[in-house]
Amino acid sequence: MRCFITGVAGFLGSHLADEALARGWTVLGVDNFFRGRKEHLPEHDEFTFVELDLCDEITHLSSLLSSFAPDIILHYGAINGTEYFYEQPWGVFETNIRATSNLLKALLKSGHTPQRVAYASSSEVYGEIPDTIPTTEDGITRLDIHSTRDSYASSKAIGDFYVKLFCEEHTIPWTILRIFNAYGTRMDASKYGQVIPEFIRKALDDTPFSIIGDGSQTRSFCHVDDHVRMVLDAVTHPDGIGVLNIGNDEEITIEQLAHVVLEAVNRPFEFKNLPLRANDPPRRAPDCSRIKSISGPCRVSLQEGIARCVEHELMQDE
Ligand SMILES: NC(=O)c1ccc[n+]([C@@H]2O[C@H](COP(=O)([O-])OP(=O)(O)OC[C@H]3O[C@@H](n4cnc5c(N)ncnc54)[C@H](O)[C@@H]3O)[C@@H](O)[C@H]2O)c1
CATH class of the missing domain: 3.90.25.10 (UDP-galactose 4-epimerase, domain 1)
Structure with missing residues (x-):
């Protein structure tokens, strides 16, 4: 399996790379080190890293996708960290949307069709007061123009639409991962962390x-070992297509x-x-019935x- 990971030097991206390599996959990862760290990158023969900003012009990204020809794309590259949502709302909104749009445009330009595109969305899109708790995947997206915090939720929700509409237009199976508070080693412990x-x-x-x-x-906290197992199980399983809560109930x-x-x-x-x-x-709190039926409980x-x-x-x- 060939896996392309954006945000690979970050907390979740680097752990996903480790787990993919442990499963015998080949991984190509990109990151711009906004919050990622070089020391998080795996040292492994089947791992390649390219330093790249997803918001830059797409030619380089497109040629990487064309030559690597991934089976699976895990799009985790984004500005995350609650303090940023309040301190740099425009930067969060603009970066996250542009990164997703650029990735999909680069994929189109590459001419390559992966077996799955998976996107790191967030529980934040269910809004301040979700329809139901535990929240199921059919809970609607709730955004508030008066909430500065929603700089992030809105960027993630627009990403959801980008991924779903692009993939449906190009007949690519897609997974929108609605991630509920993951934790583990390599997280940012500064005020910008979780x-x-x-x-x-x-x-x-x-x-x-x-x-x-x-x-x-x-909140509901999911250890990173459970997160990476559930995600890699889901993106290789036909039942993992669509919107999927990833977390601990x-x-x-x-x-x-x-x-x-x-x-x-x-x-x-x-x-x-x-x-x-x-x-x-x-x-x-998430309803985790769907992911549990694919990958078991935390x-x-x-x-x-x-x-x-x-x-x-x-x-x-x-
Ligand atoms: N950690 C959680 O609990 C959680 C919850 C919900 C959603 N998510 C999503 O999961 C993904 C990973 O989150 P994380 O907690 O590992 O955060 P993280 O900040 O550790 O990882 C994100 C990575 O993306 C990189 N990045 C940012 N902008 C980039 C750009 N323009 N080009 C290339 N790389 C860029 C950063 O340098 C970083 O390494 C994010 O998309 C986040 O929104 C995480």
Whole structure:
């Protein structure tokens, strides 16, 4: 299997590359190092990396697709990280839409037809208050022009349409991966990163531990090992075509998450609350029936996954 991965130096992209290589696939990956890191890239005979900005002119990208002729395209390259949605809304919106549009135009120009195009969409497209919780794949896309946070959700939702309409026009099977909070090693632990690496960093450092909001918001966290298994199973399975939630259906509050992290690092449960960000969804949990029928349930518990992340951080600190 030949697999082309955008955003391959990032958190999920690099783990997907590792898993694809472990399955004996050949991987070509691209990234512009906006947030990706060289040290995340696999060292493997069947892996090739090309530094490239998906927003640039498409000739180079198109010739890569033509010569590599991938069976599967995993489009993960995008600006992600909640703080960016608020600080650089235009940059997030413009970059993510252009990256997806360029990738599809480059694919058309290459003349190559893959067996599957899979796109990293997001649970954010279900909106601040989804139709139902747990949210099923037929939940409608909800965007709010008054919400700065939706710079990201709107870029992901427009990407959904780009991928679906392009693939249907060119008879390419497509998968829109509605990703619900993945976590694991190699995540950005800065303020631009996600909640788990930020909590672990704060818990390990001798700094005051803080929670954004009152901690009653809920999320569902999926360990990266489960994420990559589910995605590669789905993109090679006929039932994986269409819109697919990828995540863990266990819903917990952010305060409960803080407990798990603080227990894992043996730190007393003391924290201060920071103001909630505007339009932060109060609850988020996926209905995972479809992906479970393809790939089975999540195998890594939150406690085990967090313990692995803490251990990794401690090793990095040594
Ligand atoms: N991590 C999650 O829980 C989560 C949830 C929902 C959706 N997603 C989606 O999954 C994908 C990967 O997310 P992640 O958490 O690994 O983020 P990440 O930031 O670690 O990975 C994204 C990668 O894309 C690269 N990139 C950004 N702009 C680019 C450009 N113009 N050209 C080439 N490369 C570019 C970055 O350098 C980075 O390496 C993103 O599309 C994100 O929207 C992730």
